[in-house]
Amino acid sequence: xxxxxxxxxxxxxxxxxxxxxxxxxxxxxxxxxxxxxxxxxxxxxxxxxxxxxxxxxxxxxxxxxxxxxxxxxxxxxxxxxxxxxxxxxxxxxxxxxxxxxxxxxxxxxxxxxxxxxxxxxxxxxxxxxxxxxxxxxxxxxxxxxxxxxxxxxxxxxxxxxxxxxxxxxxxxxxxxxxxxxxxxxxxxxxxxxxxxxxxxxxxxxxxxxxxxxxxxxxxxxxxxxxxxxxxxxxxxxxxxxxxxxxxxxxxxxxxxxxxxxxxxxxxxxxxxxxxxxxxxxxxxxxxxxxxxxxxxxxxxxxxxxxxxxxxxxxxxxxxxxxxxxxxxxxxxxxxxxxxxxxxxxxxxxxxxxxxxxxxxxxxxxxxxxxxxxxxxxxxxxxxxxxxxxxxxxxxxxxxxxxxxxxxxxxxxxxxxxxxxxxxxx
RNA sequence: GUGAACGUAGCUCAGUCGGUAGAGCACUGGAUUGUGGCUCCAGCGGUCGCGGGUUCGAAUCCCGUCGUUCACCCCA
Numbered sequence: 001x002x003x004x005x006x007x008x009x010x011x012x013x014x015x016x017x018x019x020x021x022x023x024x025x026x027x028x029x030x031x032x033x034x035x036x037x038x039x040x041x042x043x044x045x046x047x048x049x050x051x052x053x054x055x056x057x058x059x060x061x062x063x064x065x066x067x068x069x070x071x072x073x074x075x076x077x078x079x080x081x082x083x084x085x086x087x088x089x090x091x092x093x094x095x096x097x098x099x100x101x102x103x104x105x106x107x108x109x110x111x112x113x114x115x116x117x118x119x120x121x122x123x124x125x126x127x128x129x130x131x132x133x134x135x136x137x138x139x140x141x142x143x144x145x146x147x148x149x150x151x152x153x154x155x156x157x158x159x160x161x162x163x164x165x166x167x168x169x170x171x172x173x174x175x176x177x178x179x180x181x182x183x184x185x186x187x188x189x190x191x192x193x194x195x196x197x198x199x200x201x202x203x204x205x206x207x208x209x210x211x212x213x214x215x216x217x218x219x220x221x222x223x224x225x226x227x228x229x230x231x232x233x234x235x236x237x238x239x240x241x242x243x244x245x246x247x248x249x250x251x252x253x254x255x256x257x258x259x260x261x262x263x264x265x266x267x268x269x270x271x272x273x274x275x276x277x278x279x280x281x282x283x284x285x286x287x288x289x290x291x292x293x294x295x296x297x298x299x300x301x302x303x304x305x306x307x308x309x310x311x312x313x314x315x316x317x318x319x320x321x322x323x324x325x326x327x328x329x330x331x332x333x334x335x336x337x338x339x340x341x342x343x344x345x346x347x348x349x350x351x352x353x354x355x356x357x358x359x360x361x362x363x364x365x366x367x368x369x370x371x372x373x374x375x376x377x378x379x380x381x382x383x384x385x386x387x388x389x390x391x392x393x394x395x396x397x398x399x400x401x402x403x404x405x406x407x408x409x410x411x412x413x414x415x416x417x418x419x420x421x422x423x424x425x
Numbered sequence: 426g427u428g429a430a431c432g433u434a435g436c437u438c439a440g441u442c443g444g445u446a447g448a449g450c451a452c453u454g455g456a457u458u459g460u461g462g463c464u465c466c467a468g469c470g471g472u473c474g475c476g477g478g479u480u481c482g483a484a485u486c487c488c489g490u491c492g493u494u495c496a497c498c499c500c501a
Binding site: 004006009060061062065066083112114116117118119120121122123126127128129130195209211259260261270277278279281282283284306307308309310311312332334336337363365366367368369370371372373374375376379382384386387388396398400403405 | 460501
């Protein structure tokens with residue numbers, strides 16, 4: 001026998017019975033995005049590798065070790081999209097969207113690919129919703145982006161999420177702070193782990209992430225970025241916080257919140273869920289005022305977020321038990337004997353043509369077997385066709401919930417089912 | 426990339442001290458005449474992840490490998 005082929009590591013199949021809840025979440029998201037004035041954008045699933053290398057940043061984990069990169073037959077280096085912001089920025093530049101009224105507000109629902117080792121809530125292919133707003137430095141837009149995400153979580157009933165916010169400063173104040181922090185880290189070198197020594201050199205802000213107890217203790221007395229923000233960044237941050245309050249959004253300031261993409265400036269934020277385990281981030285984002293320029297576009301500010309669909313679903317399944325389920329057929333047409341099967345097929349066809357979700361037996365099951373199928377499939381009506389019914393041009397209409405049966409002319413029975421379908425929608 | 430636990434039927438699992446496999450669910454049929462859900466009976470279904478080693482004999486012990494899960498790293 002040939003060797004069994006399974007889904008690639010870290011990937012999964014989405015089976016029919018899992019589709020309903022997913023579609024519902026997607027529909028909620030789409031509704032929220034539309035209401036906040038964001039238009040849908042779709043881009044290719046792969047891009048030139050350089051887009052991510054330059055946009056996301058050479059020093060990030062994503063670019064250094066997590067990209068699905070391949071050479072196409074033309075010898076070009078291509079990469080399966082690991083995140084959404086850089087492709088959105090590329091599309092903004094490529095289509096001259098700076099000539100549109102600013103800001104240009106876009107949303108997406110895309111699969112992302114990262115070569116990571118899978119664990120709870122982390123996959124090599126996963127979906128993200130995201131929004132990106134280009135062309136405005138207004139802090140109201142930062143607060144709005146956070147508000148969009150909060151609205152989404154609220155409307156799908158995702159409780160127990162906590163918002164953390166921080167500011168990463170800008171080109172002016174970040175170098176000052178970086179130098180200050182690096183100097184502090186060098187002073188305390190003896191108390192830090194070897195990994196933090198490396199971080200000190202590459203990206204000192206990352207030392208705040210370290211969980212080694214000694215490092216955590218040192219970092220408690222480290223200088224905080226919020227105390228080194230320049231006047232503009234300070235003012236920006238204040239307005240963002242104020243506009244969160246205006247929206248009734250609770251948050252905690254977390255000066256240790258450092259996100260993995262190099263492009264963030266000023267506002268960064270992350271929503272965490274207590275029910276998720278180690279991968280507790282459900283969604284996060286921030287401002288990226290230098291990104292568009294770094295991929296060869298005109299200087300253009302932007303702000304946005306990404307949120308993981310699988311993590312939303314995981315958190316939902318752990319906090320709600322009233323999620324939408326799969327809808328079965330409304331009507332199941334039963335043939336009492338083989339001579340009625342052709343008639344049954346014709347009736348199913350008629351019902352389907354008139355908009356009714358109708359089903360019938362394909363396995364030559366007995367009458368009893370067909371009734372069983374109707375019951376298991378969740379059909380509301382069974383339409384039973386036997387010799388007596390066909391001879392009279394009638395059908396026995398059975399209400400599966402009450403067990404009540406009526407012999408009706410075929411057209412009348414059809415009418416009842418069609419009306420039920422209409423009212424079910 | 427690192428560490429730990431686990432891989433037995435479609436699913437959830439049992440399998441003692443090594444003696445070539447079981448249950449429940451699901452699926453199919455049946456319990457006298459043309460009727461589902463409850464119950465009962467029967468049937469279908471397994472290269473014990475894969476490869477090697479030890480042994481008279483391996484699902485069981487050992488090594489490797491692949492996969493899953495959880496965690497680190499990082500992220501959604």
